[in-house]
Amino acid sequence: xxxxxxxxxxxxxxxxxxxxxxxxxxxxxxxxxxxxxxxxxxxxxxxxxxxxxxxxxxxxxxxxxxxxxxxxxxxxxxxxxxxxxxxxxxxxxxxxxxxxxxxxxxxxxxxxxxxxxxxxxxxxxxxxxxxxxxxxxxxxxxxxxxxxxxxxxxxxxxxxxxxxxxxxxxxxxxxxxxxxxxxxxxxxxxxxxxxxxxxxxxxxxxxxxxxxxxxxxxxxxxxxxxxxxxxxxxxxxxxxxxxxxxxxxxxxxxxxxx
Numbered sequence: 602x603x604x605x606x607x608x609x610x611x612x613x614x615x616x617x618x619x620x621x622x623x624x625x626x627x628x629x630x631x632x633x634x635x636x637x638x639x640x641x642x643x644x645x646x647x648x649x650x651x652x653x654x655x656x657x658x659x660x661x662x663x664x665x666x667x668x669x670x671x672x673x674x675x676x677x678x679x680x681x682x683x684x685x686x687x688x689x690x691x692x693x694x695x696x697x698x699x700x701x702x703x704x705x706x707x708x709x710x711x712x713x714x715x716x717x718x719x720x721x722x723x724x725x726x727x728x729x730x731x732x733x734x735x736x737x738x739x740x741x742x743x744x745x746x747x748x749x750x751x752x753x754x755x756x757x758x759x760x761x762x763x764x765x766x767x768x769x770x771x772x773x774x775x776x777x778x779x780x781x782x783x784x785x786x787x788x789x790x791x792x793x794x795x796x797x798x799x800x801x802x803x804x805x806x807x808x809x810x811x812x813x814x815x816x817x818x819x820x821x822x823x824x825x826x827x828x829x830x831x832x833x834x835x836x837x838x839x840x841x842x843x844x845x846x847x848x849x850x851x852x853x854x855x856x857x858x859x
Contacts, residue, residue, distance in 0.1 A: 607679055607845055610704055610823050611650040613788040617763075617781040618644070620756040625666060631659045633666040638748035642675040642851070643827075652682035657690040664694075664852070673852060677702060680846040691850055700829050700849040707822040710840035712809035715802040718776070720810050723765035728753050730774040731767050738777070738793025756781075764814075768807050776803035780811055787811070787820035805839055 615624060615632060622636035622644045630651050636644040647663040649656055660676075667674040676696070678687075723731050732750050736743050756763045756779060768776035775798040779790045789811055794803045815822040824841065826833050827849075 607682070607704075608651045609784060609786050610706075610788075610844060611648070611679075613781060613783040613786045613823065614704075614825060615648075615650070616783050617756070617779070617788055617790050620759075620763075621752040627659050627662050627666075631656070631663065633663050635666065635670060635672070638751070639745070642673075642849075645670075645672055646675040646677055648677045648847075649679070649682075652679055652684075652687070654684075657687045660687075660690060660694065675852075676850040677847045678850060680848050683848070695853050696850040697853060698848045699851050700827060702825050702827050702847040702849065703833050704825050704844045704847060705823060705833075705836055705841040706844045707812055707815075708840055708842040710809070710812050712805045712812070712839055713802045714806040714809050715770075717770050718768045718801075718803055718806045719770070720766055720768050720807060723757065723767050727767060728757060728765070731765050731777050734767065734774050734777045734795055735791055735793050737795050739791075741796065766807060766810065768803055770798070770801075770803075775801075776807050778804075778807050778811065780814065782818070782820060785820050787815040787818065787822050789822060789824040792824070804835075808839060 615634070618634060621639065622634045624632050624634050626632050630649050630653060631647070632650075633647045634644065639645070645667070647666070663676065664674050680701070721727075728750065732746060732753055733743070735749060736746060753765065757765055762782050764780040766778050766780065767774050776794045778792045781788045781790060789808065792804050792808070812822050823844065824836065826836060
């Protein structure tokens with residue numbers, strides 16, 4: 602198996618979410634992701650592929666990108682790469698940690714599968730079914746339908762990089778996820794199950810399919826999950842393990858130190 606590191610995993614993540622938001626590069630390692638369609642912080646954030654010694658000098662330019670859009674700066678930063686000078690800079694600027702992201706990689710797979718689930722690659726009109734399941738799973742309503750459809754269509758157009766999968770039972774789409782490839786990494790994104798179909802091992806079955814796909818391509822399967830979403834435990838049971846953690850910093854201007 603190839604040698605993997607944080608930067609390879611970060612590159613995969615930024616590449617995928619760039620279908621959902623506009624990504625601006627401030628250096629070869631530093632980026633800001635902003636969206637005109639999604640107002641959630643997840644689609645409006647800054648970060649680094651690899652945090653270098655000069656990273657603290659880029660916090661100001663990152664903030665400027667947010668300020669130009671009148672948005673509160675949010676930064677996802679690799680916990681293990683945060684040194685004292687960068688942490689001090691963030692503290693002085695009024696940043697605080699409000700959440701964490703677990704970046705996970707497959708270790709010893711233990712997937713419970715549902716033999717009644719049929720998994721297919723999305724083509725053509727299937728984008729609508731994929732979008733409908735995603736919206737139900739993550740929002741519980743469809744107000745973001747246009748924005749999600751646009752992002753999914755952009756991703757689907759990059760067929761060599763991305764595979765959209767939909768799981769169906771009794772002819773009804775009930776589960777979705779996306780596989781996104783960069784080099785030797787296969788990232789799993791947007792793992793979602795219809796709310797009225799949870800508890801039937803739909804996500805587990807689709808992750809089992811994804812793992813076998815990644816193994817066949819000699820790629821490492823990864824995914825990310827926000828700790829406050831409280832689903833990391835599920836992924837640990839399925840055989841994933843933490844590769845590293847990321848801290849979500851948000852700027853509170855009232856705490857800026859002089």
